[in-house]
Structure formats: structure tokens, C-alpha cells
Amino acid sequence: MSADTASNGNAIVARGLTRRFGTLVAVDHVDLTVARAQVYGFLGPNGSGKSTTIRMLCGLLMPSEGEISVLGHSIPAEAEALKRRIGYMTQKFSLYEDLTVQENLEFLAAVHDVPRAATRARIDELLERYWLGDRRKQLAGTMSGGQKQRLALAGAVLHKPELLFLDEPTSAVDPQSRREFWESLFELADAGTTILVSTHYMDEAERCHRLAILDTGRLVADGTPRELCEELPYAVRLIETPAPRRAQLALKHVAGVVSMAQIGAELRVLADKREADDGALDAALRAAGIDARVKEGRANLEDVFVAATRKPLTEAA
Amino acid sequence: MSLRRMLSVVVKELRQLRRDRLTFAMIIGIPTMQLILFGFAINLDVRHLQGAVLDEANTARSRELVAELGASQVIEFHRRLATPQELDDLLREGAISAALVIPADFETRLERRDHPPLQVVVDGSDQVVQSAARQLAAYPIERLRNPLATSVNNVEIVNFYNPERRAPVNTVPGLVGVILTMTMVMFTAMALVRERERGNMEMLIATPVSPWELTVGKVLPFVGIGLVQVTVVLFLGTLIFSVPIRGHLVDVYVAALAFIVASLALGVFLSTLAKSQFQAMQLAFFTFLPQILLSGFMFPYAGMPKLAQWISEVLPMTHFIRLIRGIMLRGASLGDLWHELAALGVFSALMLSIAVARVSKRLD
Numbered sequence: 181m182s183a184d185t186a187s188n189g190n191a192i193v194a195r196g197l198t199r200r201f202g203t204l205v206a207v208d209h210v211d212l213t214v215a216r217a218q219v220y221g222f223l224g225p226n227g228s229g230k231s232t233t234i235r236m237l238c239g240l241l242m243p244s245e246g247e248i249s250v251l252g253h254s255i256p257a258e259a260e261a262l263k264r265r266i267g268y269m270t271q272k273f274s275l276y277e278d279l280t281v282q283e284n285l286e287f288l289a290a291v292h293d294v295p296r297a298a299t300r301a302r303i304d305e306l307l308e309r310y311w312l313g314d315r316r317k318q319l320a321g322t323m324s325g326g327q328k329q330r331l332a333l334a335g336a337v338l339h340k341p342e343l344l345f346l347d348e349p350t351s352a353v354d355p356q357s358r359r360e361f362w363e364s365l366f367e368l369a370d371a372g373t374t375i376l377v378s379t380h381y382m383d384e385a386e387r388c389h390r391l392a393i394l395d396t397g398r399l400v401a402d403g404t405p406r407e408l409c410e411e412l413p414y415a416v417r418l419i420e421t422p423a424p425r426r427a428q429l430a431l432k433h434v435a436g437v438v439s440m441a442q443i444g445a446e447l448r449v450l451a452d453k454r455e456a457d458d459g460a461l462d463a464a465l466r467a468a469g470i471d472a473r474v475k476e477g478r479a480n481l482e483d484v485f486v487a488a489t490r491k492p493l494t495e496a497a
Numbered sequence: 498m499s500l501r502r503m504l505s506v507v508v509k510e511l512r513q514l515r516r517d518r519l520t521f522a523m524i525i526g527i528p529t530m531q532l533i534l535f536g537f538a539i540n541l542d543v544r545h546l547q548g549a550v551l552d553e554a555n556t557a558r559s560r561e562l563v564a565e566l567g568a569s570q571v572i573e574f575h576r577r578l579a580t581p582q583e584l585d586d587l588l589r590e591g592a593i594s595a596a597l598v599i600p601a602d603f604e605t606r607l608e609r610r611d612h613p614p615l616q617v618v619v620d621g622s623d624q625v626v627q628s629a630a631r632q633l634a635a636y637p638i639e640r641l642r643n644p645l646a647t648s649v650n651n652v653e654i655v656n657f658y659n660p661e662r663r664a665p666v667n668t669v670p671g672l673v674g675v676i677l678t679m680t681m682v683m684f685t686a687m688a689l690v691r692e693r694e695r696g697n698m699e700m701l702i703a704t705p706v707s708p709w710e711l712t713v714g715k716v717l718p719f720v721g722i723g724l725v726q727v728t729v730v731l732f733l734g735t736l737i738f739s740v741p742i743r744g745h746l747v748d749v750y751v752a753a754l755a756f757i758v759a760s761l762a763l764g765v766f767l768s769t770l771a772k773s774q775f776q777a778m779q780l781a782f783f784t785f786l787p788q789i790l791l792s793g794f795m796f797p798y799a800g801m802p803k804l805a806q807w808i809s810e811v812l813p814m815t816h817f818i819r820l821i822r823g824i825m826l827r828g829a830s831l832g833d834l835w836h837e838l839a840a841l842g843v844f845s846a847l848m849l850s851i852a853v854a855r856v857s858k859r860l861d
Binding site for chain 2: 291
């Protein structure tokens, strides 16, 4: 199998991965390559096919088309063998709310065949690492979002998986907990674990080693965050003006303007390098009688995301 | 199949059950309440029907007859009526279920013996009332004419296992079946659906746990619970209603165990069909009615049309009712009833296999 031979050194290789639900194409011919011991990000809006892709890679959903090789296993045929080697943290909290922290972890240890003698020490270790030591006897359902998320992570790595799938792990968590959570992820990656994490937060995407941007089931960009920013085919212009709302209206119909966003007193414009150069923007602003200065800006991941997932401007507005 | 993984599911299930106070209370509460309710209430041997007398003869012998029939306690003659019209009205209103009509020419009819000398008018809308009133037809009227005449019944009925004709003796063994069906099917029908509804299933199927480990692990705790319920019913049944256990107690438990497994298998199967706990509940009720109505618990198997009998043969409760009545009341052994036990075994194996095959480790 071609995907299999290509998997040398890679944790995940997928070619032409497609999933249809009736007439809806949730995932549309996605090609993926994830190297080992990397934190690989899936960035995309809701409904872009992130969860469906992750479920297919875990062997929980049958692909409609395409080849998958994960840790050298051909999926879905060898899904059961794969399940011993991966950890999966679902989007919704999926441990038992009516069991205590300790009981949940004991259950997962047994189900994952963690040797009985090692279970106790392993649970103690995880409770300490994820600051849950004093929550041992608390029912999981009564904990805060951040605590639940740390428990879910502890549960997902309990059996020391080589590959970890995290589906929007930080969606119900405050910023401080998110930072701590990402520290834990890099700790795991340093120890050799490959991590595939989906998110719709730009700051999280920025931290990944590599990144794939999904939009309506299609892979629209992938690379390191820096590559993606450098390869952006548009220019970023910052417009300083006392009337940013009016400026936005004035530039709306200038050819080559891809997107605009007001950031404080500034207007951030993403525009085609040749079509909408400084001169064209200046002219449009002057014609509307707006006092403004146009500066060069640096592309960030949000620009990449907007450019990759953009709809025609008139439709979006 | 890994024993440790299966046992961990059992332990998890028991821990969750312990925290679910209401369900926990129902395990003992349901059998106790039902036993007491049904034990006292279900009685097909009807007595004390509300009745009336329309005595158009009003002679010494007619009054004697009314007194004697009243003494049988089948019908209590509270009212004396004057016209047939009154009788019609009372029956329609439901104020009385039966009425004794003694015609004006009662004496002549009695002497000439060419017409029945009296009538019992019965509310035929209730089948049980109908058959109760029929007992009155057996009354030896002949004795009124000639008190010395010895009346001999043509057929003597010898009641073997329940000579006192006490209703609880017939209902309590069957109640073991009813209570087990209700709780066992219901609890397990919820089991897998709940995991799915609460989102635990997606986490579970991403682990190495197999469908067999999961299904058997979830069902096993309920086997113990079912046996506790059987014990409660048997204990209260002998204590309150003096229901005999004539066969071996071990046989009773083996039969109960076979039925528990069959009910759990049915429950798990339903659990794989339902998409929500509400649906699971409805499915459980859907199987519940035929089990009670067609199993022979309420109405005799022999009285059903062929089609109903076939359906009844498929229901695990039918075989359990035969087993438990046989063992408890007739003192039969499992050897005598092995085919009923085998039927339960086949049912369980079939249901459980279908259920496990349907527990897919995929989301689609």
C-alpha cells in the first residue's frame, strides 16, 4: 500500500481522505503527513471537518474514500491494534461524571491493560503532574472546566500512547488554564509523543510545529506557522485614520481588497499585492475625503486563515 | 476476551449504581411494592359482587332461596327491586353486577320442572363477573322442594396444588417473573444508550475494550441484583401470603437465573436499537405488555388462539411462568421441565449474540 510505504518516520499519512454523510461531503480528499514527536495543529472554523478527520484517523469512522496509515497500521482494517497505541481526548468531556477522579483513572487503566502493579504509581504521577492530587475523591462532574480538561488529558495519556488525538481540548477553558495545558502538550512532545490537536484559536495554532487549515472539508493550507505567513500571497496594509468605519466603507469596492478588520483605531486590510497597491488605496481614501496614513503590516496567522478560508467579500459582508 | 477489562466494567457499573440513589432504592422497592399490591389485589376468584333481587313471587321458599344464595357470598343482595325496569337501570349504571330474578310463577315452575325456576342476570361486560355468576347455576335447587333429596355432583373436581383456591398461591410465583421483567429489561435497555447519550461511548470505543467485554460487563451486575429481587419476593411471598415452595429452592434459583439472563439479553438488545433513553424505555414497555398478557401469568395459555400461542412461545416469560409454577407449586424438578430451561437458554444466546454484533466499535 502506497500510504504504508510512505509512513517511514511519519506518525500519520493520509491520502485522498474523504467522508460523506448522505449528500454532505464533510471531508473532501484531504492529504496529511504528520511527523513523529510533533505538535500538529488542525485549524478551522466549526463544521470544517476537523472532528470527522480525527475520528477517521482513530478508526472510529469509516472513510468513504482514501488511504490512511497511522503508526504503520493500515486504517480502518487494523483499527483495534491501533487503539492500544493512541490516546483520544474527545471534544465533549467523555469520562464518567458520576465517578471520582481516581475511579475514572482506575477504570481507564484497566481498560487499557496498564499492568496492575504499575497502575497505582502511574495514577499518582499523573494526578501530581496535572495538579489534581487534592481532587482524587471528587466526582468528575463537579469539577471546573479546566480541571475536567486536565483529567481528560490524564486519562488520554495514562497508557503512555505514542500518538495523542485532541479534539478542541481547550474550548471550555480559561486563558490561564489554556497556557498550562499547552505547556503539558510540549512536555509530552519532548518525551516523543506525537500530538494532533484541533483548535479554532489563532494563538494556539501559532504554537504548533506544523499546521493544517481546513475549510468546508478541504485542506486549504499546510506548513509551519512561519512558512504559512511568509507564503501569504497578499499584502497587509495598516490604515491609521480617525474614521476607520468610513474608511472601511470607502475601500469596500476597491479591486483586490480581500478582507478588512478594525483593530482599535486602525484598519487592517488584506489586499492583492499588484491590484490594490498603496496608490490605489490612497486614491480611494482621498476620493472619499478621509484623512488617512497607509503603512506596511506583517502577515500573521489570522491573515493566513482569513485568506485561506475567505468567501467573496460581498457575500461575507 | 480479557477478564480484567470485563471486571473493570462491572466495578464501574456498580460504583455508578451506588451513586444513583433512586435506582438503588427501586431495586428493593419495586419487588416489595408490587408483591404486596398484586398479592392482595389480583384475585380472579370473585366474591362479594354487588347484586340485587327482584322477587316477584315473594313466597317462603323464594325468600329461603335468596337467603341461601346470599350465604354463598358470591353475590351480595343489598337491594330489593320492584320492577324489571329498575334492574335494567342499575345494571347500566354499574351499580350492580348481577341480579337474581324470581318470576311470579316460581312455585309452579319449581313443581313442574319444565322451565328453569329462576334467572341470574349478569353484567356481561366483565368476563370474570360472568364466570363467577355461573357458579350460581350449580346451586342444587332440588333441595328447596325436597330437603331430604341428596344431591350428587356428576363430576367431582379435585384441586391438587391449591386446594384452598387462594389466589396469591397462583399469582406470587408469576410475580417473580413480572418483577424481573420490569426491572431487568428496563435497567439494561438503558445501559448502552446512556453511555451513548452522555458521550462516554466515543471515549470507550477508542480503547481496546471489546463489545463482549463491554456488554457482559454491563449486564453482570444486574444478574446479582435480579437474584436479590427473587429473594425478596420469595421471602415476602412465604411470609405474608404463605406461598409454598414445594420443589427444591436451588431449582427455583436456577430457573430465576436463566430468566434473569434472558431478560438482560433482551434489554441489551433493545439498548442497541434505541437512540435515546426515552426510546429505550418505550421499547421496554413494548415488550412488557405481551409478556404479561400472553405468558399465561394473567390468562391461561390454553385459551389463546394459535397465533397468540406461537407468540407466547417466543416470550421468555412464558417459559419462566411454567418453570416457576411447576417448581414452586407442583414440586417439579428441573429434570421434568428441562425443555423450558433450554428454551430460555436459546433465547438468551440468540439475543446476546445479536446485541453484541450490533455494538459496533465505530460511530457510523
